[in-house]
Amino acid sequence: MSHGLHIELGRRYRFAASHRLHNAQLSEEENRRIYGKCNNRYGHGHNYTVEVRFSGAVDPATGMIANLAELDAYVSERVIEPFDHRSLQDEVPVFRELVPTTENLCVEIYERLKSFAGAKLEAVRIEETSNNSFEYAGRA
Amino acid sequence: MVYLTRKIEFAASHLYHNPAFSAEENRRVFGKCNNPHGHGHNYRLEVTIAGEPDPATGMVLDLKELKDILEREIMQRMDHRFLNYEVAELKGQIPTCENVARVIWNLLEPKIPQGRLYRVRLYESADLFADCYRNGSGGAS
Numbered sequence: 001m002s003h004g005l006h007i008e009l010g011r012r013y014r015f016a017a018s019h020r021l022h023n024a025q026l027s028e029e030e031n032r033r034i035y036g037k038c039n040n041r042y043g044h045g046h047n048y049t050v051e052v053r054f055s056g057a058v059d060p061a062t063g064m065i066a067n068l069a070e071l072d073a074y075v076s077e078r079v080i081e082p083f084d085h086r087s088l089q090d091e092v093p094v095f096r097e098l099v100p101t102t103e104n105l106c107v108e109i110y111e112r113l114k115s116f117a118g119a120k121l122e123a124v125r126i127e128e129t130s131n132n133s134f135e136y137a138g139r140a
Numbered sequence: 141m142v143y144l145t146r147k148i149e150f151a152a153s154h155l156y157h158n159p160a161f162s163a164e165e166n167r168r169v170f171g172k173c174n175n176p177h178g179h180g181h182n183y184r185l186e187v188t189i190a191g192e193p194d195p196a197t198g199m200v201l202d203l204k205e206l207k208d209i210l211e212r213e214i215m216q217r218m219d220h221r222f223l224n225y226e227v228a229e230l231k232g233q234i235p236t237c238e239n240v241a242r243v244i245w246n247l248l249e250p251k252i253p254q255g256r257l258y259r260v261r262l263y264e265s266a267d268l269f270a271d272c273y274r275n276g277s278g279g280a281s
Contacts, residue, residue, distance in 0.1 A: 011269075058239065
């Protein structure tokens with residue numbers, strides 16, 4: 001924020017998880033038509049990369065927007081531990097009702113991280129594979 | 141508006157130490173980054189220029205010119221240097237990703253002859269980076 005500049009800190013984390021795209025409100029045929037292979041009964045997995053960006057004043061004493069050890073611990077507790085090596089729809093309560101697409105995962109991770117003290121969460125970007133990525137920056 | 145990005149890499153060493161902190165406080169706040177002899181990174185710098193392509197050349201900014209500016213301002217200053225001791229612009233600052241990105245911004249912004257500097261993104265490693273924008277012109281906010 002100093003000198004009229006806006007500075008963000010970006011950090012990337014990884015977790016592996018499985019999901020199945022299936023909406024219980026829809027028929028088997030509709031699920032198959034909409035989600036294709038992603039609807040296969042037993043699910044499948046991805047190596048997810050989660051990129052988070054935080055903004056804030058750079059503390060002159062530390063040169064940092066946020067202490068990395070504190071940020072890593074916060075993200076680990078709220079996202080990595082509950083998601084890594086899990087089945088999203090079976091083990092993360094919000095995805096019992098909500099289809100665990102990576103769009104929805106972005107929003108969920110944003111909600112879990114937005115209250116980090118001392119820096120403002122700007123955006124969550126998830127790479128589901130090296131070819132797909134999704135980004136959520138909060139309600140427009 | 142068109143955004144043009146050029147990437148360079150440089151290798152440099154640094155350490156985090158605030159002389160106003162006690163030894164214990166430095167260790168607690170900065171962890172391994174406080175090790176007294178420093179350590180190094182392969183930094184990756186992405187510089188994005190925003191502008192309208194010149195109708196005569198089709199360019200926002202001649203990439204060759206940008207390459208020369210980056211060589212002069214960044215590579216010669218920071219590549220294979222110890223950031224704490226050899227980069228005057230960082231004197232008195234902890235050479236975190238945030239501060240190095242800001243110094244790079246301040247070095248580059250006045251030197252861009254066409255278009256305007258839109259973003260400086262500095263990766264310290266594949267998993268840690270800082271972005272710098274002019275207030276109100278970028279970022280998610």
